[in-house]
Amino acid sequence: MATYVLVPGADGTAWYWHLVAPLLRERGHHVVTLDLPSRDTATLDDFAEAITAAVRAEVPSGAPGPEAPLVVVAQSLGGFSAPLVCGRLPVDRLVLVNAMVPVPGESAGEWWGNVGQAQAREQYAEALGRTGTDAEFDPRTDFFHDVPPALTEEAFAGEPSGPPPAVFAQPWPLAAWPDVPTRFLQGRGDRFFPLEFQRRLARERLGLDVEELPGGHLLALSRPRELVDALVQSA
Known part of the structure; x- marks a missing residue:
């Protein structure tokens, strides 16, 4: 048995993990989920404190x-x-899922240009045959293309939200990546952070190889069982 702490992405809600959490519990694991702070002034440190408090x-x-x-x-x-x-709790494993990887002093706002995300996304869109306006970013096309329609509509039914602006402004405060065993799971069909882009990022910034999974950027919604199969290996 393990305790899995499921940290959401930009939407900041526990709902993102609502299919994964019961599957982990069915296998005998303990699961912690949470909604991250949504106030405009919330920072990465506030996120970390909220996660720690939830655990x-x-x-x-x-x-x-x-x-x-x-x-x-x-x-x-x-x-x-x-x-x-990892500096607040005795974490045994970190698992990144289609994740951004920062370096010391880099803000989440700077990350996109530093790593060339826009160019990587555009090149992948072109490889898929998307051109012109069809290649422009659209959350339904880039994020939800392989998510079941009912879940997609549920996701878009609520009030649109995004991460607090302060999260993108704060420089990443760690001096180095934590000395904790880390895995990098990546959907091979991710249109937002394409596979080859993530391969390069994981190699350059963490010295890791990515572990491919079927599915796009939102694996917890499109491929929950495959994701859980991969997650339990971390226990």
Whole structure:
């Protein structure tokens, strides 16, 4: 058994993991999910504190013990906040899922230009035969293209939200990536962070190879069972 802490991406909601969490529990694992702070002034440190508080509320000791490792899973933008938790809790594993990988002092706002994300996305769109206005970013096309229609409509039914602006302005505060075993899971059909782009990023910034999974950017919605199969290997 392990305790899985599921950190959402830019939408900041526990709902993103609502298909994955019960599948992990069915396999006997403990799961912690949370909504991240949404106020405009919330920072990466506020995110990390919220994640830490959620774990401590579920596991008062702060960790389930050596027989039940603490695994922190970070989706997309969660790659900026999840590593900060390692200085606050005894994390045994970090698992990145289609994630952003920062370097010390780099803000989430700077990351896009520093790594060439826009060019990588445009080149992949062209490779898929998307040209002109069809190649422009659209959340339904880039994020939800392989998510079941009913889930897509559920996601778009609420009030649109995004991460607080302060999250993109704060320089990443760690001096180095945490000394914690890390895995990098990547959807091979991700249109937003294409596979080859992520291969390069993981290699250059973490010295890791990505582990391919079927599906796009939102694996927890489009391929929850395949994602859970991969996650349990971290326990």
